[in-house]
Amino acid sequence: MKKVLYLLLVTALIAATFVGCNKKDSDKKELPQTISQDEWADAKRYVSLSTGIKMAYVEMGNPDGPVVILQHGMTDNSRSWSLAVPYFVEAGYHVYLPDLRGMGKSDAPDGYYTTVTYATDMEAFFDAMKIDKAIVVGHSLGSFTVQTFALLFPERCEKVVLVSSIPVKQYQTESLVRLYTTYIEPLGENDHPSDAFMDYWYDCTFKEDNAEEVEFDKCIAGLKAESKALAKSTWKNILLGLAATDLGGLYSEFDTSIPVLLLHGDDDTMTKNENQTELKDFLNIDSDSFMNYEGVGHNIQFEIPNRCANDILTWIATGSLPKEE
Numbered sequence: 001m002k003k004v005l006y007l008l009l010v011t012a013l014i015a016a017t018f019v020g021c022n023k024k025d026s027d028k029k030e031l032p033q034t035i036s037q038d039e040w041a042d043a044k045r046y047v048s049l050s051t052g053i054k055m056a057y058v059e060m061g062n063p064d065g066p067v068v069i070l071q072h073g074m075t076d077n078s079r080s081w082s083l084a085v086p087y088f089v090e091a092g093y094h095v096y097l098p099d100l101r102g103m104g105k106s107d108a109p110d111g112y113y114t115t116v117t118y119a120t121d122m123e124a125f126f127d128a129m130k131i132d133k134a135i136v137v138g139h140s141l142g143s144f145t146v147q148t149f150a151l152l153f154p155e156r157c158e159k160v161v162l163v164s165s166i167p168v169k170q171y172q173t174e175s176l177v178r179l180y181t182t183y184i185e186p187l188g189e190n191d192h193p194s195d196a197f198m199d200y201w202y203d204c205t206f207k208e209d210n211a212e213e214v215e216f217d218k219c220i221a222g223l224k225a226e227s228k229a230l231a232k233s234t235w236k237n238i239l240l241g242l243a244a245t246d247l248g249g250l251y252s253e254f255d256t257s258i259p260v261l262l263l264h265g266d267d268d269t270m271t272k273n274e275n276q277t278e279l280k281d282f283l284n285i286d287s288d289s290f291m292n293y294e295g296v297g298h299n300i301q302f303e304i305p306n307r308c309a310n311d312i313l314t315w316i317a318t319g320s321l322p323k324e325e
Contacts, residue, residue: 032060033089037218040079041226044105049124056105057098057125060085065094066158067131069122072097073140073164073299074238075201075227077104080139083219084301087309096134098125100145102234104226110233112241115141115168119148126156135316137161139301140271141242144168147283148247154255160283161261161312164268164298166275167282168247176243184235191232198224204299208306219302256284261315263308265296288320 035043035058044056058078068088072080078097088095101121102108111117122145126134135158138146143165150157166172183197193201202224206216230238260283264276273292280290291311293300301308314322 071142083305
């Protein structure tokens with residue numbers, strides 16, 4: 001019995017040392033453990049970054065836990081991960097959910113926003129929050145940001161998780177330009193996309209058994225309203241900034257010692273199945289670190305938040321995804 005207690009004590013000391021390496025000078029502040037959809041927008045904090053913007057973010061969980069960054073997708077904001085974040089909090093992580101430049105409540109300066117822009121903001125956010133290294137997780141545009149961040153600042157990445165991703169090459173240039181010229185360019189300067197367009201933009205359904213326990217409808221309604229409220233110029237900067245981004249020539253420089261997990265839905269029409277093999281090859285992703293969910297679309301963390309979060313958490317802890325029964 002004494003031996004067991006001794007081993008538990010040693011394990012706890014090792015864990016405490018690891019946590020201390022993740023975030024410098026922890027201030028041990030009280031952080032929310034739960035945030036409802038009604039409370040989400042008002043739960044945001046703000047920090048001024050060296051890149052010249054004020055960034056909005058939500059911070060939750062254990063202030064002394066390992067740091068996880070959950071990064072949202074195109075025109076979304078931190079609410080994008082609100083259905084999945086409770087599982088990270090329950091597991092003891094210190095979770096940051098930033099709003100990317102131009103989105104949510106973060107500043108929206110003039111100029112196209114490329115993934116290099118977003119990644120540079122992320123490094124400035126790490127510096128401002130005194131984060132040394134973290135587990136960085138990104139969905140869609142957020143996953144492109146995370147890829148770019150890992151390419152530019154590999155020393156800040158403990159592990160990388162990409163959700164609904166493809167290589168950051170100009171696969172989507174034509175479709176992004178067409179989307180802009182069809183739906184955004186015709187708008188007046190003070191106009192916003194139509195409700196019909198927003199229904200199309202967030203076309204997804206909840207696919208888990210615990211729907212009555214999850215604020216899915218409120219989450220999607222919030223995202224629609226917040227995304228629709230973005231200025232026409234911001235939509236332009238987001239869409240055309242990504243259309244202009246091509247990191248294809250940099251993947252040979254990727255630090256393949258960084259563990260990478262890739263999650264994808266086989267019904268995803270935006271980040272397509274045919275591009276997954278190329279991304280796995282670029283980033284040295286093995287079969288234990290890739291999942292293609294049957295019948296799931298682009299918004300994995302909305303559609304199956306429990307499964308998505310638990311798969312990520314299992315992989316972080318063990319280096320492998322859970323074995324399917």
